[in-house]
Amino acid sequence: MADQPxxxxxxxxxxxxxxxxxxxxxxxxxxxxxxxxxPSGQRLYSRxxxxxxxxxxxxxxxxxxxxxxxxxLRERMASGGAPATxxxxxxxxxxxxxxxxxxxxxxxxEFYLRRDGYGVLTTRSSEEAKAQTLRQRPHLAVVDLLIxxxxxxxxxAQLRDRLGIPVLAVSTFAQREDALAAGAGDFLRKPLSxxxxxxxxxxxxxxxxxxxxxxxx
Amino acid sequence: xxxxxxxxxxxxxxxxxxGLPQDAIIVLAGAPGSGKTxxxxxxxxANATPERPALYLTTVSEPLEKVLRYGETMSFFDQSAxxxxxxxxxxxxxxxxxxxxxxxxxxxxxxxxxxxMMVVIDSFRALHPYADRSSGFRRFLHDLAGMLSxxxxxxxxxxxxxxxxxxxxxxxxxxxxxxxxxxxQVGQRSARALQVHKxxxxxxxxxxxxxxxxxxGLDVFPRLADAPDASSYELGDQRVPSGxxxxxxxxxxxxxxxxxxxxxxxxxxxxxxxxxxxVFRALELGERAVIATLQEDRYQLERTVARFGWTLDxxxxxxxxxxxxxxxxxEWVYELLATIKDTGASRVLVDSLGDLxxxxxxxxxxxxxxxxxxxxxxxxxxxxxxxxxxxELFGVTRLSEVAASHMADNVxxxxxxxxxxxxxxxxxxxxxxxxxxxPAVRExxxxxxxxxxxxxxxSGPVEP
Numbered sequence: 252m253a254d255q256p257x258x259x260x261x262x263x264x265x266x267x268x269x270x271x272x273x274x275x276x277x278x279x280x281x282x283x284x285x286x287x288x289x290p291s292g293q294r295l296y297s298r299x300x301x302x303x304x305x306x307x308x309x310x311x312x313x314x315x316x317x318x319x320x321x322x323x324l325r326e327r328m329a330s331g332g333a334p335a336t337x338x339x340x341x342x343x344x345x346x347x348x349x350x351x352x353x354x355x356x357x358x359x360x361e362f363y364l365r366r367d368g369y370g371v372l373t374t375r376s377s378e379e380a381k382a383q384t385l386r387q388r389p390h391l392a393v394v395d396l397l398i399x400x401x402x403x404x405x406x407x408a409q410l411r412d413r414l415g416i417p418v419l420a421v422s423t424f425a426q427r428e429d430a431l432a433a434g435a436g437d438f439l440r441k442p443l444s445x446x447x448x449x450x451x452x453x454x455x456x457x458x459x460x461x462x463x464x465x466x467x468x
Numbered sequence: 469x470x471x472x473x474x475x476x477x478x479x480x481x482x483x484x485x486x487g488l489p490q491d492a493i494i495v496l497a498g499a500p501g502s503g504k505t506x507x508x509x510x511x512x513x514a515n516a517t518p519e520r521p522a523l524y525l526t527t528v529s530e531p532l533e534k535v536l537r538y539g540e541t542m543s544f545f546d547q548s549a550x551x552x553x554x555x556x557x558x559x560x561x562x563x564x565x566x567x568x569x570x571x572x573x574x575x576x577x578x579x580x581x582x583x584x585m586m587v588v589i590d591s592f593r594a595l596h597p598y599a600d601r602s603s604g605f606r607r608f609l610h611d612l613a614g615m616l617s618x619x620x621x622x623x624x625x626x627x628x629x630x631x632x633x634x635x636x637x638x639x640x641x642x643x644x645x646x647x648x649x650x651x652x653q654v655g656q657r658s659a660r661a662l663q664v665h666k667x668x669x670x671x672x673x674x675x676x677x678x679x680x681x682x683x684x685g686l687d688v689f690p691r692l693a694d695a696p697d698a699s700s701y702e703l704g705d706q707r708v709p710s711g712x713x714x715x716x717x718x719x720x721x722x723x724x725x726x727x728x729x730x731x732x733x734x735x736x737x738x739x740x741x742x743x744x745x746x747v748f749r750a751l752e753l754g755e756r757a758v759i760a761t762l763q764e765d766r767y768q769l770e771r772t773v774a775r776f777g778w779t780l781d782x783x784x785x786x787x788x789x790x791x792x793x794x795x796x797x798x799e800w801v802y803e804l805l806a807t808i809k810d811t812g813a814s815r816v817l818v819d820s821l822g823d824l825x826x827x828x829x830x831x832x833x834x835x836x837x838x839x840x841x842x843x844x845x846x847x848x849x850x851x852x853x854x855x856x857x858x859x860e861l862f863g864v865t866r867l868s869e870v871a872a873s874h875m876a877d878n879v880x881x882x883x884x885x886x887x888x889x890x891x892x893x894x895x896x897x898x899x900x901x902x903x904x905x906x907p908a909v910r911e912x913x914x915x916x917x918x919x920x921x922x923x924x925x926x927s928g929p930v931e932p
Contacts, residue, residue, distance in 0.1 A: 259581055261518060271518065271552075289581055291557055355611075355618035362580055442491055442620045445583050 257366045258296040260286075262446075266301070267308050274304070281321040283328075298368075303328075345456060346370040348389040348416070350380035350406060352398040356441065360393065363445040364452065377402045384414055391455055393448075395441075396422040396430060407433040417455045419448075470669035473586075473622055476507070476514030476544070479688045483664060483673045489644055490622050492668070493613060495592070497629035498649030502660065503681045504626045505535060506542065507649070508588045510685040511624065513544045516553040520585035523578055524556045527571075529591035529628070532558040543684050555582055559589070567598050568608040572615065579619055586622050592639065593627030606638050613642045634665060644668040652676060654829050659796060661829075662688050676829070678796045689798035691833075692840040708815070708851045709753075711745030714921035715880070718897050718906035723878060725814075726846040727901070730821070730873055732856045733882030737893055738914055739855040740764075740772070742880065743817035745918055746853045747785070748778050750815040756784040757815045760804050762792045762823035776918045786811050795827035797837050805841070808850055816845065820855040835875075842875055862886065877901035885911070895921065 264271040278285055278294075284303050286294040296304070303324055310320035347369045351357035354375070361371045372387060374380040377399035384392065392410050396403030403420065410416040411434030420430035420438045427438040436455045439447055472487030481487045488494055488511070498504045512522035526532045536556060539545050550556065557578060562570035575587075589595075599605035616623050625639060631648070634640045646665040651658040661676035679688035707722035710729075716722045723729060729746075731739045740763065750757040759780075761769060766789055770780050780787055788807050790800050808816060818824070821838075828834035845852045854876070862884055873879050879899040885892050895912050897905040911922040 261521075261583075265519075289577070291555075291578065291581070293581055295581075353614070353618060355614040358576075358615075359580070359618050442618055444620050 257298060258301055259289075260294045260296070263296050263301060263304070267304060269308060277304075277307070277317060277321070281318075283321055283325055344368065344370055345390040346372065346387060347452065348380060348384055348387075348392040348410075349373045350377065350392060350398050350403070351375070351395045351421075353395065356395070356443070359445075360443060360448060363448055367449050367452075369452070377406045380406055381409060384410060384416060388414075389416060391417050391419065391452060391459070393419045393421060393452070394435070396420055396424070396426050404429055404433040407435045411435070417459050419451050419455055472670075474511075474514055476510035476512075477686055477688060479690050480662070480686070483662070483677055483688065483690050484645075484667065485670045485672045488622060488624075489667065489669060491617075491620050492622055492644035493616060493642060494622070494624050494645040494647065495629075495639055495643040496624055496626045496647050496649070497633070499630070499651070500628055502649035502651070503679070503686050504628075504649060505530070505539075505590055506681060507686045508590055508624055508626050509535075509539050509542065510544055512554050512586050512588060513546055513549065515586060516549060518553045521553045521555055521582055522586040522588070523582055523584040524554060524588045525559050525575070525578075525590065526556070527589065527591055527594045528560045528563055529594040532556055532560075535590070541683060555584070563595070563598055568595065568604070571595065571598075572608070572611055575612070576615060579615070579621065583619075584621055586624070587616065588624045588626060590626040591628060592625035593629055593633075593637075596637075609638055609642055640666075649679070650676075652829055654827065657794065659829070662686075678798045680796065680799070689796060689802055691836070692798060692801055693836040704849075709749055710742075711747075711749030712742070712919050712921070714910070715742075715895065715897075715919075718895075718908070718910065719878070719900060720903050720905065723851060723900075724902060726849045726851060727877040728842045728846065728852045728854065728875070729878040729880060730854050730856055730876040731880045731882060732858050732873070734858055734861045734884060737882040737884060738912070738919055739857070739882055740819050741776070741914060741919055742882065743819055743853050743855055744773060744776065744778065746851075747815055747817050748773075748782070751782050751784055754784075755814040756786075756811050757817070758786045758788060758804070758807055758811060758813045759817045759819070760788040760790070760807075761817075761819045762790050762795065762800075763819050765789055776916065784811075786813065792823040792827065795823070797824055797828045797834070800824070800827075801837050801841055805844060808845065808848065814850055816850055816852045818852060818854040820857055822857050838875055873899070895919075 260271045260274055264274055284300050286296045286300060289295050307317065307320045307324055310323060311317055347364050349357060349360055349371055351360060351373065352375060357373050361373050364371045372383050372389060374383055380392070394403050394406050398406065403422070407418045407420055407430060410418050418435045420435035421441055421443060423441045425440060430438040436458065437451050439451055471490040473490045474487045475481055475484060496504050496507060509524065512524055516522035526535055540547065559571050559574055562574040596605060599608060629637065634646065640646055643666065645667045648663050648665060650661050652661045660679050662679045663676050664672045673690055675691045675693065677688050677691045679686055704725055706725060708725050709716050709722040710719065731742045733739050747757040747759055764772065766780060766787055769787065773780060786807055788804060824837070825834050828837060842852060878901065881896045881898050883894050885894045893912050894909050896909045897907070913920050913922065
């Protein structure tokens with residue numbers, strides 16, 4: 252799965268902190284990290300290619316010229332010492348429970364989460380969400396507050412208090428305060444952008460990892 | 469509170485109450501050639517960025533190549549943005565091969581890949597024949613609207629619809645906003661009109677708004693229809709001289725500042741000359757003035773004013789000429805109001821009201837334009853004189869059809885009168901608001917110095 256193209260050039264450029272134009276120039280000039288193309292001709296980079304480009308960017312940031320950085324990458328690839336895909340930020344297989352009443356919204360959220368490397372359990376009702384949580388112990392839950400006729404706040408409280416699962420609440424309405432009071436770690440207003448969703452998920456998982464580490468100490 | 473996104477046209481944003489509703493579905497309907505595609509592209513180029521790109525999708529109505537070729541001729545079209553912040557795609561192949569299901573699948577892939585903030589589907593109506601039955605199209609609409617509502621994207625569905633389709637086609641029920649582009653017949657010519665029929669979650673300026681198409685895109689003129697404003701405003705009590713001393717005496721020392729005066733009369737009687745007196749007197753007093761003429765071009769007008777010793781090159785004078793042919797009243801009134809504001813003019817001559825009336829779509833709209841013009845001028849302290857030609861050469865009996873005669877503060881009537889075998893001219897003050905006036909019918913002459921009233925109303929010496 253590592254070679255599956257997952258990143259388009261815009262998000263990748265943002266991730267690496269360099270202009271998209273630089274990526275295109277490097278691709279043309281060095282002809283080493285060449286992304287696949289979508290049916291519409293858009294560049295799509297695999298996780299391995301993202302790792303390779305991150306390696307180049309790190310070398311350039313360390314003082315090498317792009318040409319030397321690419322030369323070093325070429326040598327490493329030839330010797331089998333290519334950069335590891337673990338360097339690419341992402342889900343790392345963590346499991347997300349997606350409790351979303353809207354099938355269209357669920358489809359997009361699931362796609363973006365999976366593309367970022369998460370495992371996703373999608374449920375369409377509050378009861379199903381609780382059952383799945385008990386069975387599979389997800390690392391985080393994304394809960395639509397309007398699920399099951401508006402029982403999302405109760406679901407937040409149950410997941411957080413009884414099962415200790417961090418929750419990202421989402422809603423068509425401005426329900427931030429209600430969501431936080433019900434135990435959600437954060438809140439997003441719908442419709443969700445991929446960037447906002449992934450940013451919040453990463454943030455909540457990072458916060459949880461920190462809390463766990465502190466508790467262990 | 470629905471957030472708004474600019475339409476790419478500032479005046480259109482005013483009509484829309486702040487812009488297009490964000491994350492909404494908007495139907496843009498109109499006949500071929502009405503400028504739908506131009507407005508669609510104007511919108512995407514005004515908003516798209518590499519981080520929040522736009523997706524322009526053609527279907528089977530117009531080939532993508534043609535959309536691009538003609539789009540390139542527009543001044544807002546930025547070729548460097550194509551493929552970076554504005555993505556053009558053709559849904560035609562997916563539609564032909566897989567029908568409406570193919571459109572949904574392709575659009576889903578594109579949204580996932582590009583995460584656009586704007587999607588244009590042009591032409592949306594061309595999708596209709598691909599539904600096997602009407603319920604098939606409704607199911608497609610349900611899925612499409614569901615998909616577009618699940619992500620932060622504003623979509624514009626462009627189509628060749630007519631007014632009847634709005635009540636019939638299901639996409640209009642799904643739409644959060646409906647905008648139509650149409651033609652309205654004004655006399656012997658047709659004029660373009662934009663109308664907002666529906667806008668969920670916000671107010672908008674109702675009615676038809678004139679617009680033009682140019683290389684800069686769609687330029688719309690929000691319909692002038694100011695609501696009556698009862699709030700008070702200060703204008704001072706310094707009277708404004710008319711430019712003809714004898715007339716000022718009939719008016720108790722001139723007009724009130726900010727007042728509007730209609731000068732009505734038959735052709736050639738001296739209406740424009742009365743207006744020129746009004747304007748050039750302002751210049752003599754060191755004030756600024758505007759002549760807004762639909763009657764004569766600058767060359768013709770220069771010849772007229774030169775006969776009386778004036779010149780259009782005078783400092784503090786601005787001449788605004790508009791051809792009565794292909795005149796858009798809204799555009800003209802906006803230009804006049806902007807000129808008054810820019811120049812700080814204290815007096816304006818509008819010559820003539822009749823030309824404006826002919827260019828107006830209907831009598832009700834003409835009254836609205838006039839009310840707004842007079843109201844705004846008055847509140848700005850600008851005195852306005854408007855000429856109006858009446859058809860009767862002798863014995864004008866009615867002015868009731870002249871809307872301005874009701875709205876104006878003052879009405880001066882210039883007439884021809886037959887005395888024995890010769891003809892003369894007369895002036896009557898028919899109406900003055902908030903002051904007294906001399907009700908006499910005064911004979912006047914046109915001399916090289918301009919209008920001169922006969923001293924005693926019969927045959928005495930001329931009073932300037």
